[in-house]
Amino acid sequence: MYGVSVTYVSAVVAGVLAAAVLAAWPWARARRRFAVAGVATLLGWIAWHLLLNATGALCFEVDAPIIRVSWEDVGSGVLALFATVLVFGLGTERREPAVRVVGAAAIAGLVAMVVDVFV
Numbered sequence: 001m002y003g004v005s006v007t008y009v010s011a012v013v014a015g016v017l018a019a020a021v022l023a024a025w026p027w028a029r030a031r032r033r034f035a036v037a038g039v040a041t042l043l044g045w046i047a048w049h050l051l052l053n054a055t056g057a058l059c060f061e062v063d064a065p066i067i068r069v070s071w072e073d074v075g076s077g078v079l080a081l082f083a084t085v086l087v088f089g090l091g092t093e094r095r096e097p098a099v100r101v102v103g104a105a106a107i108a109g110l111v112a113m114v115v116d117v118f119v
Contacts, residue, residue: 006119007049014115015042018080018108025107027100033093037084041108044083045116048075069117077113084108 019038022028028037052060052072060072084105093101 004050004053007046007053010115010119011042011045011049013119014045014076014080014112015039017115018111021111022104022107025104028104031092033088033104036087036091037104037108040083040087040105041080041112044079044081045076045112047083048079069113073113073116076116077109079109080112081105081109 015038018041019034022034022037025034028034051057052075057072060075061070063070082105085102088096088101088105
C-alpha cells in the first residue's frame with residue numbers, strides 16, 4: 001500500500017480526469033454534472049483506498065494474468081461508479097433517465113480504474 005498523501009493526490013487526479021472526460025458530453029456539461037461526478041469520483045477513490053490502508057489489504061494489489069488489472073484498480077472504479085450514482089440518484093438528477101446517470105457514473109468509474117492502473 002502507498003501512503004495516505006499519495007491517496008489524496010491520486011484521488012484529485014482521478015477526480016479531475018473523470019470531470020474532464022465527462023465535460024466532453026453535452027449532458028454532463030448541463031448544470032455542471034461533470035464537476036459533481038468529479039467530486040464523487042474523488043470521494044469514492046479516497047474511501048476505497050483508506051479502507052484498503054486501514055485493513056492492510058495487501059493482496060488486492062496483484063494483477064490478473066490476462067487483463068493486467070488488480071482488484072484494487074477495479075475497486076477504485078466500482079467505488080467511483082457507486083459514489084457518482086449515489087450522488088446523482090439522491091440529488092437533483094432523480095428525474096433524469098437512468099441510462100444517462102449510470103452512463104456518466106460508468107465513465108467516471110472507468111476513468112478511476114484506468115488512473116489506478118498507472119498509480
